[in-house]
Amino acid sequence: MPIKVFVAKDYDEMSKRAAKLIADSIKNKPNIILGLATGGTPVGCYKELIRMHKEEGLDFSKVVSFNLDEYVGLPSTHPQSYRYFMDENLFRHVNIKMENTHVPDGLSDNPEKTCKEFEEAIKRAGGIDLQLLGIGSNGHIAFNEPGSPFNSRTRVVSLSEQTIKDNARFFKSIDEVPRQAISMGIETIMEAREIVLLASGEGKADAVAKSLEGPITTEVPASVLQKHPNCTFILDEASASKLTRKAR
Numbered sequence: 340m341p342i343k344v345f346v347a348k349d350y351d352e353m354s355k356r357a358a359k360l361i362a363d364s365i366k367n368k369p370n371i372i373l374g375l376a377t378g379g380t381p382v383g384c385y386k387e388l389i390r391m392h393k394e395e396g397l398d399f400s401k402v403v404s405f406n407l408d409e410y411v412g413l414p415s416t417h418p419q420s421y422r423y424f425m426d427e428n429l430f431r432h433v434n435i436k437m438e439n440t441h442v443p444d445g446l447s448d449n450p451e452k453t454c455k456e457f458e459e460a461i462k463r464a465g466g467i468d469l470q471l472l473g474i475g476s477n478g479h480i481a482f483n484e485p486g487s488p489f490n491s492r493t494r495v496v497s498l499s500e501q502t503i504k505d506n507a508r509f510f511k512s513i514d515e516v517p518r519q520a521i522s523m524g525i526e527t528i529m530e531a532r533e534i535v536l537l538a539s540g541e542g543k544a545d546a547v548a549k550s551l552e553g554p555i556t557t558e559v560p561a562s563v564l565q566k567h568p569n570c571t572f573i574l575d576e577a578s579a580s581k582l583t584r585k586a587r
C-alpha cells in the first residue's frame with residue numbers, strides 16, 4: 340500500500356487533522372494502544388486533543404501509551420526529558436492513567452534490561468494500534484539515525500551530529516544535549532498496525548521528499564515506511580514543498 344499523503348495548508352490544520360484521526364481511533368477503540376512522539380511538531384496535535392477532552396469529553400481513561408524514545412541521562416524532572424514533555428504537553432491535561440503511560444527510563448542503570456522490558460510491555464499490551472511519528476531533518480524516526488538497521492528493536496543509540504544541532508534549540512547550549520537515547524527500533528515501529536507521520540516547515544521538506552519518493556534505504560530511515568501497509572503522512576505546505584507528486 341502506498342503511503343497516503345495529506346497536505347494541510349499550515350501547522351494548525353496539520354495538527355487538527357492529526358488530532359481528529361487520533362480522536363476517531365480512540366472513540367473506535369477506547370482501550371487503544373497509542374505510540375506517541377515528542378518534539379516540536381506534535382505539540383499542536385496534543386493541544387487539540389486536550390481541547391477535545393475538555394470540551395467534547397474525549398475519554399483517555401482506557402488508553403495505553405508507549406513513547407518512542409527518551410534521552411539517556413535526563414531525569415523525568417528535567418524539562419527537556421521526554422517524560423516531562425509528555426506529562427506537560429498531554430498526560431496531565433487529560434484523564435489518561437499515569438500507570439498506563441510508558442516512556443523508556445533514561446536513567447536506568449541497566450539500559451539493556453530496560454529496553455527488553457519495554458519491548459515486552461508493548462507485546463503484553465497487544466502491540467501498538469496507532470503510532471504517531473515526527474521526522475528528523477535527516478530522515479530519522481524516533482532516534483533511529485541514518486544507517487540504523489531496519490530490523491532494529493528498542494536499544495541505546497547515539498545521536499547524529501545533525502540531530503544534536505537540531506535539538507540544541509531546546510537546551511541552554513549544545514553541550515547540554517545528551518549524546519545518547521533509548522529508542523524504539525525501526526522494526527518495533529513498523530509493527531504498529533497504523534502509522535501517522537507529521538511534518539511541518541521547510542527544514543523537513545528534503546527528508547519528506549526522500550522518504551516518500553526516494554529509494555527505500557537505511558540512509559533515510561523514514562523511507563522504510565513505504566513498506567508499511569497503513570501509513571499516512573500529514574504535512575503542511577512547507578514540508579511538502581519538495582514533493583514532485585502533489586497528493587492531496
Ligand code: GLP
Pocket residue numbers: 376377378379380381407408472473474475476480481482502506
Ligand atoms: C527528535 C525526536 C523525534 C522527532 C524529531 C523531530 O529528535 N527523537 O521523535 O520526530 O526529533 O523533532 P521536531 O518535531 O522538534 O522537529
